[in-house]
Amino acid sequence: MNWTKKDLLGIRELSKEEILLILDTAESFKDISKREVKKVPTLRGKTVITLFYEPSTRTRVSFEIAAKRLSADTINVSANTSSYVKGETLKDTAKNLESMQPDVIVIRHEMPGAPHMLSKIVNSSVINGGDGAHEHPTQALLDMFTMREKKGRIDGLKIAIIGDIAHSRVARSNIFALKNFDTEIICCGPPTMIPPYLEDLGVRVEYNINKAVKNADVIMMLRIQKERGGVSYIPSINEYSTIYGLKQDHVKKAKNDVIIMHPGPMNRGVEITGEVADGPYSVILDQVENGVAVRMAVLFLLTGSEA
Amino acid sequence: MKILIKKGRVIDPRNGIDEVLDVYVNGGFIEKIDKHIREKDHDVEIIDADGLIVAPGLIDVHVHLREPGYEYKESIKTGTMAAVKGGFTTVVCMANTNPVNDNKSVTEYIMKQSKAEGACRVFPCGAITKGLKGIELAEIGEMFEAGIIAISDDGKSVRNSELLRKALEYTKLFGIPVISHCEDEDLSKGFVHEGKASIISGIDAVPSIAEEIIVKRDMALAEYVGSPIHLTHLSAKGSVDSVREVKKRFKKVTCDTCPHYFTLTDEETLSFDTNTKVNPPLRSKEDVEAIKEGLRNGSIDIIATDHAPHDFTSKDVEFNIATSGISGLETAFSLSLALVHEGVLDLSGLLRKFTEAPAKAFKLPYGELKPGSAADIIIFDPAARWTVDRNAFISKGKNTPFHGRKLRGKNLLTIVGGKIVYREKTP
Numbered sequence: 132m133n134w135t136k137k138d139l140l141g142i143r144e145l146s147k148e149e150i151l152l153i154l155d156t157a158e159s160f161k162d163i164s165k166r167e168v169k170k171v172p173t174l175r176g177k178t179v180i181t182l183f184y185e186p187s188t189r190t191r192v193s194f195e196i197a198a199k200r201l202s203a204d205t206i207n208v209s210a211n212t213s214s215y216v217k218g219e220t221l222k223d224t225a226k227n228l229e230s231m232q233p234d235v236i237v238i239r240h241e242m243p244g245a246p247h248m249l250s251k252i253v254n255s256s257v258i259n260g261g262d263g264a265h266e267h268p269t270q271a272l273l274d275m276f277t278m279r280e281k282k283g284r285i286d287g288l289k290i291a292i293i294g295d296i297a298h299s300r301v302a303r304s305n306i307f308a309l310k311n312f313d314t315e316i317i318c319c320g321p322p323t324m325i326p327p328y329l330e331d332l333g334v335r336v337e338y339n340i341n342k343a344v345k346n347a348d349v350i351m352m353l354r355i356q357k358e359r360g361g362v363s364y365i366p367s368i369n370e371y372s373t374i375y376g377l378k379q380d381h382v383k384k385a386k387n388d389v390i391i392m393h394p395g396p397m398n399r400g401v402e403i404t405g406e407v408a409d410g411p412y413s414v415i416l417d418q419v420e421n422g423v424a425v426r427m428a429v430l431f432l433l434t435g436s437e438a
Numbered sequence: 439m440k441i442l443i444k445k446g447r448v449i450d451p452r453n454g455i456d457e458v459l460d461v462y463v464n465g466g467f468i469e470k471i472d473k474h475i476r477e478k479d480h481d482v483e484i485i486d487a488d489g490l491i492v493a494p495g496l497i498d499v500h501v502h503l504r505e506p507g508y509e510y511k512e513s514i515k516t517g518t519m520a521a522v523k524g525g526f527t528t529v530v531c532m533a534n535t536n537p538v539n540d541n542k543s544v545t546e547y548i549m550k551q552s553k554a555e556g557a558c559r560v561f562p563c564g565a566i567t568k569g570l571k572g573i574e575l576a577e578i579g580e581m582f583e584a585g586i587i588a589i590s591d592d593g594k595s596v597r598n599s600e601l602l603r604k605a606l607e608y609t610k611l612f613g614i615p616v617i618s619h620c621e622d623e624d625l626s627k628g629f630v631h632e633g634k635a636s637i638i639s640g641i642d643a644v645p646s647i648a649e650e651i652i653v654k655r656d657m658a659l660a661e662y663v664g665s666p667i668h669l670t671h672l673s674a675k676g677s678v679d680s681v682r683e684v685k686k687r688f689k690k691v692t693c694d695t696c697p698h699y700f701t702l703t704d705e706e707t708l709s710f711d712t713n714t715k716v717n718p719p720l721r722s723k724e725d726v727e728a729i730k731e732g733l734r735n736g737s738i739d740i741i742a743t744d745h746a747p748h749d750f751t752s753k754d755v756e757f758n759i760a761t762s763g764i765s766g767l768e769t770a771f772s773l774s775l776a777l778v779h780e781g782v783l784d785l786s787g788l789l790r791k792f793t794e795a796p797a798k799a800f801k802l803p804y805g806e807l808k809p810g811s812a813a814d815i816i817i818f819d820p821a822a823r824w825t826v827d828r829n830a831f832i833s834k835g836k837n838t839p840f841h842g843r844k845l846r847g848k849n850l851l852t853i854v855g856g857k858i859v860y861r862e863k864t865p
Contacts, residue, residue: 220751220754220755221756222755242756242757242758243640243641243710243757243758244639244641244710244756244757245756247709247710248710248756248757262640263641264641264642265640266640303637326636326637326643327632327633328633328636328637329637331634331637332637332638
């Protein structure tokens with residue numbers, strides 16, 4: 132199939148075929164990062180702007196590396212160094228950037244829907260690099276890529292997503308993505324972090340972490356979203372860590388070949404022990420590596436480039 | 439000015455009229471309603487209403503005219519012009535102006551400005567508390583003397599129950615109702631309804647219980663004190679259920695809802711269109727059905743607009759920081775006619791929500807057609823098909839989620855005090 136969309140605003144808008152197209156395309160790009168000369172001319176002459184209203188290390192760098200490896204020119208705009216601090220609206224910022232003719236704008240914003248607003252203003256392709264608690268589509272895609280790579284399949288997997296579900300765009304995008312496949316999804320966390328009606332998305336809710344991880348193929352840990360008030364949803368970080376922190380005992384309850392995932396940044400000793408994060412089942416750094424390939428694929432498909 | 443409206447189907451719920459009649463207007467009042475009225479004078483404007491509905495002018499108990507202070511969003515002049523276009527001949531304007539209508543000077547200004555520039559009758563609603571801050575009572579008596587007909591901190595619930603009790607007690611002196619904005623602030627730290635749509639969008643959400651809990655509290659206080667209370671812009675099933683229960687024993691409770699709460703669901707917010715951002719938020723399908731049922735079975739007395747005009751830039755931002763509200767005066771009645779087309783209400787029942795019921799709840803001498811009553815009249819075509827075009831709004835507020843929506847039924851002519859103040863231009 133061919134890619135037809137102008138933007139990548141969320142996973143929910145994608146069909147199973149479109150998800151697989153991105154994953155398959157990413158396969159072909161992964162090798163580039165392992166070459167001595169990590170660069171192909173595919174996006175030569177294209178301009179990619181990363182417009183980040185929220186702090187980010189891995190997503191911004193990952194997009195920038197992905198674009199550079201495809202020979203695109205990249206420009207990073209951060210909110211604290213942009214006219215945003217002078218009171219410029221997103222719309223005006225977008226119009227100004229658009230007048231400089233970028234091909235792609237990657238936006239991260241603390242408010243849900245900001246990428247959707249941007250996409251209506253600019254002709255450039257817009258990629259949602261995370262909008263509030265709404266979506267983080269490339270994270271979900273790289274997570275699926277990693278699952279498929281490590282497990283050889285997505286269909287049939289039992290996936291436990293554990294942590295601050297209410298505030299997690301990673302959880303949402305993964306749920307939207309994984310529901311396209313024959314998967315069993317268990318969402319687990321303190322009741323205050325499990326929003327009402329979550330089961331309407333076709334997932335099972337489990338408050339007990341021991342039950343959630345039992346026989347899981349994938350355990351996906353989430354960070355407490357302190358910037359979205361996550362800490363006020365629990366009595367203390369210490370109590371959270373005691374009840375919901377992923378420990379070696381939990382891993383033993385899962386399948387023998389379980390993989391442990393985390394979108395980062397990790398709070399070691401809070402949602403995951405260092406022992407588990409660095410242990411043999413952890414694929415956390417593989418996720419980061421695969422993120423580059425997936426983002427190369429997305430940039431490639433959105434710009435309509437030919438390999 | 440003399441007007442003779444010929445052969446219209448006259449519907450007046452208050453006086454039990456529903457038949458083809460002529461209506462003769464003279465000197466600001468209705469002089470005669472009869473089967474065949476002969477024109478006696480040469481200076482009579484004759485309006486052929488054959489095939490159309492002639493009804494009392496509509497009363498909107500909840501509008502924001504934004505003046506004084508926010509004239510860039512709306513003025514008394516533009517707001518009332520929008521009102522008469524939509525079929526409203528009387529509006530009750532809320533107190534969250536700048537300065538707040540919490541003293542007689544502001545009330546007097548609104549009254550004066552309305553008389554000078556208003557296209558329809560305007561009755562101010564005073565604030566319950568000074569500055570809408572919920573700390574101390576506003577000068578209710580002085581505002582009453584100046585012309586307010588109710589009090590409300592609309593936009594905010596009075597958080598302090600003791601203070602609300604005092605307001606309910608104090609208004610006994612003047613016989614005016616307290617209008618309650620039902621929203622528990624602590625449960626309302628969001629921008630959309632808490633439901634499946636908010637799970638998908640990730641927008642911070644407000645549960646129905648935030649409204650329902652204050653509905654129960656405010657009715658309990660009003661019943662305890664024995665004062666009339668009007669609950670405005672109800673949106674949730676639980677609220678309607680509570681009102682129905684309390685009304686069985688306490689008769690001083692009235693309530694309203696708005697067209698968007700029986701027309702749209704929270705799924706609309708998945709578009710991130712800031713025009714769908716309202717307070718209370720658009721609710722679930724189940725809530726929408728409950729609101730319709732509440733209108734049908736009489737639990738909900740009144741349809742109001744909560745006309746909340748905003749300037750373009752207030753809405754042309756990210757969803758979370760956009761202002762709440764719909765510019766509703768020019769679409770409300772047509773949207774509500776869908777209730778008739780769907781069989782929820784008959785025409786008389788619908789008109790009662792816009793005329794008899796608000797007049798009764800707020801003790802207004804309008805909303806009926808009988809000899810001697812004020813000539814506040816509308817003529818509308820319930821079958822006319824049209825498409826909402828926000829650019830054609832008279833209101834300065836173009837903020838509507840209904841832009842482009844095809845509607846059935848339209849107001850064609852509005853008479854206030856015997857004068858034609860709006861006439862639909864035919865193409």
